[in-house]
Amino acid sequence: MSYDADVLIAGGGLVGGTLALALTSAGLDVILIDPAPEAGGAGFDGRSSALALTSQRLLKALGVWARLADDAQPILQIKVTDGRAGEAPSPFALEFDHAEIEEGPMGYMAENRHLRFAIASTVAESPVRAIAAGVTAQSTDGAGVSANLADGRRLRGRVLIGCDGRDSGTARRAGIRHVGWRYLQSALICAVRHERPHGGVAHQFFMPEGPLAILPLTGNRSSIVWSQPHAQAARVMALDEAGYLAALRPRFGGFLGEIALEGERYTYPLSLSLAQHFVAPRVALAGDAAHVVHPIAGQGLNAGLKDVAALAQVLAEARRRGEDVGAPDVLARYQTWRRFDVTALAVATDAFNRLFSNDNPLLRFGRDIGMGLVNALPGARRGAIREAAGLTGDLPRLLQGRPL
Amino acid sequence: MTGSTIDAGEIEKFQAMADEWWDPAGKFKPLHMLNPCRLDYITSQVAAEFSRDLSTARPFEGLRLLDIGCGGGLLSEPMARLGASVVGADAAARNIPVAQVHAEAQGLDIDYRHTTAEDLAAAGETFDVVLNMEVVEHVADPLTYLTACRDLLRPGGLMVCSTINRTPRSYAMAIVGAEFVMRWLPKGTHEWRKFITPDELYDLLRRAGLDPVDRTGFLFNPATWSWRLSRRDLGVNYVTTSLRPA
Numbered sequence: 001m002s003y004d005a006d007v008l009i010a011g012g013g014l015v016g017g018t019l020a021l022a023l024t025s026a027g028l029d030v031i032l033i034d035p036a037p038e039a040g041g042a043g044f045d046g047r048s049s050a051l052a053l054t055s056q057r058l059l060k061a062l063g064v065w066a067r068l069a070d071d072a073q074p075i076l077q078i079k080v081t082d083g084r085a086g087e088a089p090s091p092f093a094l095e096f097d098h099a100e101i102e103e104g105p106m107g108y109m110a111e112n113r114h115l116r117f118a119i120a121s122t123v124a125e126s127p128v129r130a131i132a133a134g135v136t137a138q139s140t141d142g143a144g145v146s147a148n149l150a151d152g153r154r155l156r157g158r159v160l161i162g163c164d165g166r167d168s169g170t171a172r173r174a175g176i177r178h179v180g181w182r183y184l185q186s187a188l189i190c191a192v193r194h195e196r197p198h199g200g201v202a203h204q205f206f207m208p209e210g211p212l213a214i215l216p217l218t219g220n221r222s223s224i225v226w227s228q229p230h231a232q233a234a235r236v237m238a239l240d241e242a243g244y245l246a247a248l249r250p251r252f253g254g255f256l257g258e259i260a261l262e263g264e265r266y267t268y269p270l271s272l273s274l275a276q277h278f279v280a281p282r283v284a285l286a287g288d289a290a291h292v293v294h295p296i297a298g299q300g301l302n303a304g305l306k307d308v309a310a311l312a313q314v315l316a317e318a319r320r321r322g323e324d325v326g327a328p329d330v331l332a333r334y335q336t337w338r339r340f341d342v343t344a345l346a347v348a349t350d351a352f353n354r355l356f357s358n359d360n361p362l363l364r365f366g367r368d369i370g371m372g373l374v375n376a377l378p379g380a381r382r383g384a385i386r387e388a389a390g391l392t393g394d395l396p397r398l399l400q401g402r403p404l
Numbered sequence: 405m406t407g408s409t410i411d412a413g414e415i416e417k418f419q420a421m422a423d424e425w426w427d428p429a430g431k432f433k434p435l436h437m438l439n440p441c442r443l444d445y446i447t448s449q450v451a452a453e454f455s456r457d458l459s460t461a462r463p464f465e466g467l468r469l470l471d472i473g474c475g476g477g478l479l480s481e482p483m484a485r486l487g488a489s490v491v492g493a494d495a496a497a498r499n500i501p502v503a504q505v506h507a508e509a510q511g512l513d514i515d516y517r518h519t520t521a522e523d524l525a526a527a528g529e530t531f532d533v534v535l536n537m538e539v540v541e542h543v544a545d546p547l548t549y550l551t552a553c554r555d556l557l558r559p560g561g562l563m564v565c566s567t568i569n570r571t572p573r574s575y576a577m578a579i580v581g582a583e584f585v586m587r588w589l590p591k592g593t594h595e596w597r598k599f600i601t602p603d604e605l606y607d608l609l610r611r612a613g614l615d616p617v618d619r620t621g622f623l624f625n626p627a628t629w630s631w632r633l634s635r636r637d638l639g640v641n642y643v644t645t646s647l648r649p650a
Binding site: 002003026027141142143317318320321322323324327328329332 | 483509
């Protein structure tokens with residue numbers, strides 16, 4: 001039987017698009033299936049992403065970074081503070097500076113619309129074949145996988161990769177279940193314009209009700225990720241713009257001067273979700289389809305791009321050997337590579353959030369001492385910086401900025 | 405394609421046997437585990453000798469390749485996917501339709517034959533590449549066999565030959581480890597006394613009129629449960645490359 005492509009990708013978002021580019025760069029034949037492809041020209045919707053240094057290297061290796069660089073804000077310093085609204089921050093704070101590692105900035109902040117457009121326009125100029133339709137059904141056999149599309153077409157590939165997000169239809173149709181739980185928190189997401197420059201500093205405040213991240217965007221703008229108990233988040237979300245800013249201001253403090261909203265604001269309930277398997281016969285999952293973690297460390301997209309780098313490398317090596325790129329033993333190599341790392345990340349972000357999202361005086365004392373200790377030890381601090389920049393673990397080639 | 409010679413009633417049986425051959429967790433698990441390592445070695449040697457770029461889609465286009473002891477086609481299929489024109493030969497008749505059924509499902513055109521190296525050589529067939537993997541330890545007279553392999557190569561052609569070393573470690577690994585403890589291979593598949601050391605194999609290859617140019621170990625790491633290539637450790641499994649002088 002013949003194949004329409006080596007690889008079918010369901011979902012053309014940030015993860016699906018970069019995966020398509022990575023696989024094509026390694027000579028694989030790819031069809032990217034998405035019901036609503038990125039058209040470009042969108043205004044700022046308030047959403048942005050943190051890109052670890054390794055993620056930036058991957059985008060650079062795939063030719064995406066040149067289209068994004070002007071719109072990306074380097075993160076030069078990360079300040080972690082234990083705080084309570086309206087109080088001076090604890091004297092024990094953590095400071096991480098990019099000058100302590102050799103690789104340059106610790107990462108970048110980019111608006112999602114810029115990221116989406118940079119990836120989509122790179123895909124448009126690549127040999128990737130994009131199809132604007134959704135997958136409605138999939139079936140597998142020993143030699144391949146067939147996907148039925150909403151427009152009636154039927155495509156056959158050696159492997160189908162689900163990059164279709166947290167409610168992945170690919171995972172559901174493959175019988176892959178997710179384990180996890182909902183947090184009692186929602187995230188409030190927005191961007192603000194502020195009076196004073198942020199100096200490239202990312203702030204993470206640990207408030208008793210949930211963490212608040214202030215992440216630098218280009219110009220005098222910052223992205224806000226504010227986790228709160230559901231009821232409180234709903235209450236703040238229901239306020240008008242002035243009320244919303246009034247609620248945010250005391251937590252924000254005065255260090256950036258006057259603030260105003262930029263773009264829209266969002267809220268969504270936080271959850272942790274891990275696919276029980278990252279692969280099934282002729283199927284693999286990447287990005288949110290495989291794992292959703294707490295946004296506390298800004299690692300969601302970075303973990304997805306690590307999936308991309310590992311999966312693309314596994315498939316590229318298999319193709320170079322002449323192996324069937326959808327064979328179960330080939331896909332198992334990807335799962336072995338990624339699952340431990342992703343589980344560790346899920347556990348770490350979960351534990352971090354539980355440790356910091358409360359007002360227990362003993363825990364508060366303990367974590368202040370802990371932060372003070374980490375800050376006092378250059379080795380431990382450098383370790384944490386390298387972790388945030390994504391420079392730890394068994395790094396796939398693309399995350400080292402090397403071609404496949 | 406030769407698929408038409410298969411009795412329709414037998415197809416189902418062959419399909420089941422093919423599924424067994426190609427199940428990475430099944431009866432042939434040891435071969436599946438070793439396969440990426442074998443393919444890395446074969447592809448790099450062939451690419452280097454014939455100046456092929458492995459990043460292209462079909463780097464072995466135009467090369468005629470013989471896979472001796474092809475079994476279910478674990479090496480023949482990757483070679484065909486890389487563009488080689490492949491003849492898969494097996495002395496066990498039952499393997500041929502099994503390999504054919506699987507290749508057909510994969511959309512690969514491979515010429516599988518129930519024959520031996522000696523018969524192919526007698527028929528005057530020649531190849532650019534001969535894969536001679538895990539076979540030489542099974543044959544009655546290695547020198548006669550390797551001489552037939554030499555005849556199958558066109559002048560300048562390349563043979564990759566792998567086997568198991570005769571060391572106390574290989575005795576433990578291959579006999580006690582693989583055959584009894586891990587039950588990886590059917591009992592009696594290998595007879596330790598027939599194993600050949602790298603020096604003996606180099607000597608045999610030279611006496612067969614070949615020019616051995618490389619020897620490399622296949623090393624099993626029980627910690628990662630996987631194989632890798634080793635330049636230094638040829639103590640158990642190893643592989644060689646030799647050329648037929650032009």
